[in-house]
Amino acid sequence: MTDPISTDSDVRARPGQSVVERLADPHSGPVPFSVEFFPPRDAAEEARLWRAVRIFERMNPAFVSMTYGAGGSTRDRTVRIAGELATETTLLTVAHLTAVNHSVDELRGLVGAYADKGIVNLLALRGDPPGDPLGEWVKHPEGVAYAEELVRLIGELGDFHVGVASFPEGHHRAPNLAADTGNLVRKLRAGAEYSVTQMFFDVDDFLRLRDRIAAADPEQGAKPLIPGMMPITSLASARRMTELSGSKIPPAVEERLAKAAGDGPEENRADVRAVGIDLCTEASLRLISEGVPCLHFCSLNFAKATSEVLERIGIDTRGALAGV
Numbered sequence: 001m002t003d004p005i006s007t008d009s010d011v012r013a014r015p016g017q018s019v020v021e022r023l024a025d026p027h028s029g030p031v032p033f034s035v036e037f038f039p040p041r042d043a044a045e046e047a048r049l050w051r052a053v054r055i056f057e058r059m060n061p062a063f064v065s066m067t068y069g070a071g072g073s074t075r076d077r078t079v080r081i082a083g084e085l086a087t088e089t090t091l092l093t094v095a096h097l098t099a100v101n102h103s104v105d106e107l108r109g110l111v112g113a114y115a116d117k118g119i120v121n122l123l124a125l126r127g128d129p130p131g132d133p134l135g136e137w138v139k140h141p142e143g144v145a146y147a148e149e150l151v152r153l154i155g156e157l158g159d160f161h162v163g164v165a166s167f168p169e170g171h172h173r174a175p176n177l178a179a180d181t182g183n184l185v186r187k188l189r190a191g192a193e194y195s196v197t198q199m200f201f202d203v204d205d206f207l208r209l210r211d212r213i214a215a216a217d218p219e220q221g222a223k224p225l226i227p228g229m230m231p232i233t234s235l236a237s238a239r240r241m242t243e244l245s246g247s248k249i250p251p252a253v254e255e256r257l258a259k260a261a262g263d264g265p266e267e268n269r270a271d272v273r274a275v276g277i278d279l280c281t282e283a284s285l286r287l288i289s290e291g292v293p294c295l296h297f298c299s300l301n302f303a304k305a306t307s308e309v310l311e312r313i314g315i316d317t318r319g320a321l322a323g324v
């Protein structure tokens with residue numbers, strides 16, 4: 001366990017707590033925050049992950065989440081490491097679970113494996129086709145076709161707390177924003193307690209999604225809608241990531257990042273990083289003023305860039321990065 005930065009109002013997570021309960025705990029900063037990690041592929045990546053985990057643990061995030069990969073050995077490692085996050089740290093752990101290439105029996109087994117590690121918070125996702133996220137989605141013959149079914153399945157298996165994905169620009173496979181909102185509302189009605197959004201660049205897209213859910217179903221609209229954030233540190237990766245998720249970088253943002261990247265053969269990473277942190281800070285401050293329940297940072301298993309944003313929005317990161 002890592003010593004927390006000591007503040008009077010910080011409360012540590014309790015075992016078995018749900019994300020929604022946790023978001024209501026007192027916190028010292030302007031807003032609760034959470035951090036997303038991905039499963040490491042080898043020992044070096046695993047060491048990097050744990051360095052980041054221990055740094056964030058000192059800042060007492062509301063929760064951390066572990067994404068769910070496509071390959072077999074990665075999957076075993078994911079379950080093991082999510083279990084270690086839950087049992088060997090003070091962090092409330094959310095495990096992502098996808099329907100890709102799984103029968104219902106396998107999905108039941110995975111939920112049980114997480115429960116054995118004390119993980120009761122799951123993010124239920126359909127997942128993307130392995131290899132080409134924009135390619136054709138093929139349902140496992142004995143699996144489920146949509147995240148909504150996974151939410152129901154998990155609900156039948158015990159006392160779990162389920163979150164789902166949401167999409168400020170609309171999911172790329174949804175025919176229009178109304179259909180996309182309808183799907184999110186169905187997932188929430190099926191028992192999801194909150195949603196976490198895909199990363200976005202235009203805060204207005206997030207606010208419009210929030211309005212659409214509230215208009216479609218005020219009860220579901222009252223559930224936490226948690227914005228997914230990421231400080232950009234490379235323009236090339238930001239372009240690749242948005243392309244793979246079927247979303248877009250708005251022209252004004254692209255222009256700021258491209259200017260920082262410069263015209264050289266290699267992008268100017270230091271300047272792009274500075275602009276990326278500015279953009280993420282500006283969006284975070286606006287979202288805080290709009291009363292969001294939490295900011296969810298996709299860390300890519302690094303702590304520094306996210307910590308800089310956290311510090312700039314008024315979260316106490318004192319000493320957390322010492323020795324890094």
Ligand SMILES: Cc1cc2nc3c(=O)[nH]c(=O)nc-3n(C[C@H](O)[C@H](O)[C@H](O)COP(=O)(O)OP(=O)(O)OC[C@H]3O[C@@H](n4cnc5c(N)ncnc54)[C@H](O)[C@@H]3O)c2cc1C
Pocket residue numbers: 066067068069096097098124125126127128145146147148164165166171172173174175179180183187196197198199228
């Ligand atoms: C916060 C977050 C975390 C993520 N974590 C992971 C992860 O860990 N691992 C991973 O592989 N991927 C992850 N993803 C990516 C996600 O799996 C993909 O974006 C996927 O394409 C959609 O997943 P979903 O759960 O929203 O699917 P769904 O809600 O099932 O929706 C998929 C599509 O089907 C449509 N649809 C739903 N129901 C119906 C119906 N009855 N009839 C017709 N159309 C329908 C929806 O409108 C949508 O276009 C994450 C995404 C987000 C936002």
